Amino acid sequence: MSTQNDTKISARNVQVYYADNHAIKDVDVDIQDKTVTAFIGPSGCGKSTFLRCINRMNDTIDIARFEGDIRIDGEDIYDKKVDPVQLRAKVGMVFQKPNPFPKSIYDNVAYGPKIHGLAKNKADLDDIVEKALRRGAIWDEVKDRLDAPGTGLSGGQQQRLCIARAVATEPEILLMDEPCSALDPIATAQVEELIDELRQNYSLVIVTHSMQQAARVSQKTAFFHLGYLVEYDDTDTIFNRPKDNRTESYISGKIG
Numbered sequence: 725m726s727t728q729n730d731t732k733i734s735a736r737n738v739q740v741y742y743a744d745n746h747a748i749k750d751v752d753v754d755i756q757d758k759t760v761t762a763f764i765g766p767s768g769c770g771k772s773t774f775l776r777c778i779n780r781m782n783d784t785i786d787i788a789r790f791e792g793d794i795r796i797d798g799e800d801i802y803d804k805k806v807d808p809v810q811l812r813a814k815v816g817m818v819f820q821k822p823n824p825f826p827k828s829i830y831d832n833v834a835y836g837p838k839i840h841g842l843a844k845n846k847a848d849l850d851d852i853v854e855k856a857l858r859r860g861a862i863w864d865e866v867k868d869r870l871d872a873p874g875t876g877l878s879g880g881q882q883q884r885l886c887i888a889r890a891v892a893t894e895p896e897i898l899l900m901d902e903p904c905s906a907l908d909p910i911a912t913a914q915v916e917e918l919i920d921e922l923r924q925n926y927s928l929v930i931v932t933h934s935m936q937q938a939a940r941v942s943q944k945t946a947f948f949h950l951g952y953l954v955e956y957d958d959t960d961t962i963f964n965r966p967k968d969n970r971t972e973s974y975i976s977g978k979i980g
């Protein structure tokens with residue numbers, strides 16, 4: 725079984741261009757399993773772009789071009805043999821704005837397992853849906869109304885539903901792009917607590933504008949600036965003893 729110190733995602737010499745805009749420059753990083761890694765940095769520094777490299781979501785942007793090497797468990801995810809749809813089942817993603825499908829709560833979660841053929845029969849699918857909703861820490865709130873539309877839930881509930889939907893396909897990695905920015909403080913606290921629980925089973929990478937949030941939820945932090953990964957270390961070190969002046973300036977509020 726893998727442990728916290730095992731490398732899950734290994735990136736080398738990553739460059740991303742949007743047409744002529746060189747948005748990610750020479751990024752090397754090893755992201756650990758069973759760990760929450762926060763990506764921080766000023767607006768436009770490339771956090772979301774680099775996050776999207778990890779499940780090849782940039783492939784869906786016409787003008788985006790990737791160079792370099794990213795491996796998950798040693799396997800090159802940009803290899804021609806890799807099907808991006810299969811990859812995205814293994815590397816789930818949760819977005820800034822909760823985006824449940826216009827379907828029932830049940831169908832939101834059942835959709836992925838169905839298209840990936842993960843359930844043998846209806847009873848099996850019911851089990852998968854329940855397990856995912858429990859992992860998303862929302863089962864108790866929705867178990868009596870699984871047929872109700874997902875879009876009818878509160879913002880915080882919708883985001884936990886989206887997390888449940890992401891975990892339903894048995895991913896190994898969860899990417900979260902500012903998952904709490906549309907949520908109130910109570911819903912944010914619930915999602916942060918959930919992130920901490922999910923760490924037991926997944927490698928999580930979270931983009932956040934909130935340094936307090938990065939400090940609360942992550943064990944590792946990567947500071948990006950102008951497309952470069954400037955510093956990557958234990959979260960405690962980044963916030964208390966950063967080595968690079970740019971990191972120090974950002975965390976003390978001088979840039980960004």
Ligand SMILES: Nc1ncnc2c1ncn2[C@@H]1O[C@H](COP(=O)(O)OP(=O)(O)OP(=O)(O)O)[C@@H](O)[C@H]1O
Binds near residue numbers: 742747765768771772
């Ligand atoms: N879909 C896109 N098409 C063209 N350029 C893009 C696209 N997405 C990002 N960029 C550009 O790439 C650079 C990095 O943007 P990115 O969104 O990755 O930064 P970020 O650190 O996540 O920013 P923010 O914190 O504001 O979300 C910026 O110059 C941005 O304008």
